[in-house]
Amino acid sequence: MFDLVRPTRVLANRALGPDSFVLTMERRFPSFQAGQHIDVGLPGAETRTYSLYSGEGDPHLEILVRRVRGGTVSSQLAVLAAGDQVRVDRPRGKFTLRQALPGEKLLFVATGTGIAPFRSFLRSRPDLDATLVHGVRDPEDDYGAEFAPSRVLCVSGPQLSGGAFAGRVTAWLEEADLGAFSRAYLCGNARMIFEVFPLLVDRGMEEHRVHTETYF
């Protein structure tokens, strides 16, 4: 039984970049589906929604948070340390893995912290044959997405890092051969999703095979 009243203990707060961090918390509900999200905040204060970054079988809960300048809750979470307490609401959401047939190739497209559900997918199902296309503005927002065996980093800002594609995920997708992918999952900001969804449909992917989660 999930107890909403008792606060959840923070176990660690690990920086992943200048503005991003992974918050590790006790896991007090037995099950969730990779791709779902939870509402998190200080006890008695406002909460915000965060995708689960940890896998279904992991002993603790993890979320990947970007500290938004002037943002209420992300700023409060950024300064938490082991032993502090947070409120965590039950997992919900439908951005979950559809049944993948053996040999099916999946396309994961994320901007910024939108990689979080894809890490949860791959930790829960390491057998998935997926390519992650990750769009960031600066190379420092890479968030170490090496959990994905096949990935493309797209850097849209002026600073580049070795091996990265110079441009937005849309530009990479426009040039790529997408014929092998049978299903796509898109997660991140609304602009990316509004551009990538029709791009994939124009390139022959059926609408019901494109799944989306919009952060803001």
Ligand SMILES: Cc1cc2nc3c(=O)[nH]c(=O)nc-3n(C[C@H](O)[C@H](O)[C@H](O)COP(=O)(O)OP(=O)(O)OC[C@H]3O[C@@H](n4cnc5c(N)ncnc54)[C@H](O)[C@@H]3O)c2cc1C
């Ligand atoms: C389904 C879902 C899953 C999400 N998962 C994650 C996640 O895994 N990791 C994560 O970091 N965030 C995630 N978010 C975003 C998160 O819920 C908050 O919106 C974000 O942390 C900002 O909250 P805040 O209280 O700090 O800012 P607020 O006080 O709510 O906003 C302050 C200002 O910042 C702007 N703003 C809000 N969010 C952003 C943003 N992301 N980037 C730039 N400007 C912004 C607002 O428009 C406002 O002007 C998710 C949102 C949804 C809907």
